[in-house]
Structures are given as structure tokens and as C-alpha cells.
Amino acid sequence: MCDVFKLEKAVEGPQIPVIDMKGLWCGNNEEREKVEREISEAAREWGVMQVLNHGIPEEFIEKLKAAGKTFFDLPIEEKELYANDQASGKIDGYGSKLANNKSGQLEWEDYFFHLLYPESKRNMSIWPKNPTDYVEVTDAYGKELRKVVTTILAILSVGLGVEPDRLDRELGGLDDLLMQLKINYYPKCPQPDLALGVEAHTDISALTLLLHNMVPGLQLWYKGKWVTAKCIPGALIVHIGDSLEILSNGRYQSGLHRGLVNKEKVRISWAVFCEPPKEQLLQPLKELVSETEPAKFPPRTFAQHIQYKLFRKTQEKAAAAEANGKN
Ligand SMILES: O=C(O)CCC(=O)C(=O)O
Numbered sequence: 038m039c040d041v042f043k044l045e046k047a048v049e050g051p052q053i054p055v056i057d058m059k060g061l062w063c064g065n066n067e068e069r070e071k072v073e074r075e076i077s078e079a080a081r082e083w084g085v086m087q088v089l090n091h092g093i094p095e096e097f098i099e100k101l102k103a104a105g106k107t108f109f110d111l112p113i114e115e116k117e118l119y120a121n122d123q124a125s126g127k128i129d130g131y132g133s134k135l136a137n138n139k140s141g142q143l144e145w146e147d148y149f150f151h152l153l154y155p156e157s158k159r160n161m162s163i164w165p166k167n168p169t170d171y172v173e174v175t176d177a178y179g180k181e182l183r184k185v186v187t188t189i190l191a192i193l194s195v196g197l198g199v200e201p202d203r204l205d206r207e208l209g210g211l212d213d214l215l216m217q218l219k220i221n222y223y224p225k226c227p228q229p230d231l232a233l234g235v236e237a238h239t240d241i242s243a244l245t246l247l248l249h250n251m252v253p254g255l256q257l258w259y260k261g262k263w264v265t266a267k268c269i270p271g272a273l274i275v276h277i278g279d280s281l282e283i284l285s286n287g288r289y290q291s292g293l294h295r296g297l298v299n300k301e302k303v304r305i306s307w308a309v310f311c312e313p314p315k316e317q318l319l320q321p322l323k324e325l326v327s328e329t330e331p332a333k334f335p336p337r338t339f340a341q342h343i344q345y346k347l348f349r350k351t352q353e354k355a356a357a358a359e360a361n362g363k364n
Pocket residue numbers: 219221234235240247249254255294295296305306308
């Protein structure tokens with residue numbers, strides 16, 4: 038029986054790196070370089086970190102969380118006005134894995150998904166109209182978060198020995214890098230051992246920035262064990278996704294993670310996936326490839342990478358089903 042509240046309190050064993058970014062803003066070179074080193078190291082070693090003093094005002098985060106919670110507290114009929122329709126390719130909007138789980142593994146969550154950035158590509162018709170401040174507070178958070186993304190990508194570029202704006206440009210820069218918001222809502226689950234909030238996966242994004250409502254659930258795979266993320270007030274969780282693993286030729290790794298559910302408390306998380314446009318070719322930066330260090334990944338567009346992962350997942354499920362004699 039795994040009780041996620043106990044797991045979150047555990048003090049033994051390795052913990053997800055916690056990095057205080059205040060050294061970046063204090064005008065002291067040594068302090069700044071220390072933070073830069075810590076961020077690059079966490080990206081190499083873990084593929085995930087928790088950052089503090091990232092520059093987003095607390096008030097913006099509280100308002101974002103309140104708006105998301107108010108939306109999910111609405112009656113189901115009202116939420117379904119925004120229902121997505123995966124089958125017809127309409128991925129924006131409200132979805133529920135509880136109701137339409139076809140994949141075999143029970144994932145216990147509802148979610149809301151929409152593009153957050155750049156502003157010019159948003160489809161405002163799908164953004165919740167209730168609560169009435171949803172648009173304003175979500176927009177304000179998105180603008181602040183884009184600055185954090187720029188900062189972290191610059192640090193990760195320098196950590197690879199390339200120009201500070203290299204990764205951001207490679208991912209589309211201010212005009213084309215996409216930030217997609219997914220609000221995950223995990224209801225209380227009467228039998229938490231039989232379900233997962235989200236099954237183990239790596240994100241396809243370059244970076245994912247995650248907030249949550251201080252209810253534990255996120256776990257990272259590290260050296261053969263699941264490590265439960267501590268709930269740290271004010272922290273933003275930063276995942277390295279597949280796109281950065283590819284661009285960095287494997288120097289940064291995309292971390293395997295999953296979400297647990299529990300009996301006692303609803304968990305909500307706000308994940309923002311930062312990704313290149315679909316047609317963008319993803320391959321290791323040429324500066325990082327040499328005869329002694331050949332490319333570890335074949336060139337694929339971001340869209341092809343998504344297809345590749347879906348295909349692999351289907352294959353793995355088919356193989357597991359066959360092993361269980363179900364095929
Ligand atoms: O809810 C969480 O903490 C993790 C969610 C997640 O991994 C995802 O949406 O990709």
C-alpha cells in the first residue's frame with residue numbers, strides 16, 4: 038500500500054534538486070554562475086528540478102490556481118460545453134480520462150488543455166468564460182512564465198557551450214515557440230493502488246513548467262527508484278522534455294515521471310509544455326556532434342517525434358497484452 042502523503046515526507050534517499058534562482062538577480066557574478074551550474078547539472082543528472090525565486094509574483098500564481106479550481110468546481114454539464122474531441126483532432130478543451138479510458142490502464146484524471154502562448158495563435162473561444170477572470174489571470178501568468186522559459190533556456194544553452202539564445206531560437210523563439218497549458222485535475226480515488234493520475238512517461242516538450250495545489254503525487258524515476266516530489270511553497274517544477282534531450286544530444290535528459298492519486302484530497306496541477314512548432318526539425322545541435330560524439334538521435338520533425346512515441350506506446354501495450362495472453 039503506498040500512501041503518497043507518507044512518501045512525500047520521506048527524508049531518506051536522493052531528492053529532486055531544489056535551486057534558488059535569486060543568485061541570478063543579485064548582481065554578483067559568482068552567485069549567478071553557481072545558479073547556472075546547478076541548473077545545468079540538474080538537467081544532466083535528473084531531468085527535473087524545483088526552482089525558487091523564479092521571478093513570477095506569488096499573487097499571479099495564486100490567482101491562476103484559484104481560477105483553475107473554480108472552473109473544475111463547476112457542474113459537469115458546464116465543463117462539458119468545452120469538451121474536446123480527440124477523434125476529430127480537436128485536442129483543445131476539457132477532457133476526462135475517467136469517462137473515456139480506452140487504453141487499458143486506468144488514469145484517474147480530468148484535464149483542460151489550451152494554447153497559452155504566443156498570443157497570436159490562441160483560440161480564445163475555448164478558454165473558460167467562467168470564472169470571468171480566467172482569461173486575464175491565465176494570460177498574466179503566461180507572460181511571466183515566458184520570461185522564465187527564456188532565462189532557463191539561456192542557462193541551458195550556456196551549459197552546452199553554445200550562444201545563450203541558441204536553444205530558444207532552435208525551438209522557434211518568441212514568435213513560434215509554443216506554450217500549451219494543461220490543467221490536470223485528479224479527483225480523490227477510493228482505491229489509489231489501482232489507478233494512476235498519469236502513467237509513467239517523459240514529456241515530448243522541450244521544457245515543462247509545473248505548479249500544483251500542494252497535494253503530493255508527482256514522482257520521478259531516479260537510479261532505479263521512484264522519488265516523490267516534495268511540496269515546496271513558491272517552487273516551480275521544471276522538467277526537461279524529449280525535445281531538449283534530442284537538441285542536447287543526450288547531455289540533458291528527459292526525466293521519466295508519473296502522478297499518483299490518493300483517497301483524501303483532490304490534486305490539481307498546471308503543466309505548461311514549451312515546444313517547437315510541429316514542422317520544426319529536431320536533431321542534435323551541430324556544435325555538439327563530432328566524430329567522437331556522433332548524433333544519438335535521427336532527425337525527426339516534432340510531429341514525427343510525437344508519432345514515433347505514440348507508435349512505441351502502442352507497440353509496448355500490444356507486447357504486454359500478448360505476454361498476458363490477451364491477444
Ligand atoms: O500532475 C503532475 O504532477 C504531472 C503531470 C504530467 O506529468 C503531465 O501532465 O505531463
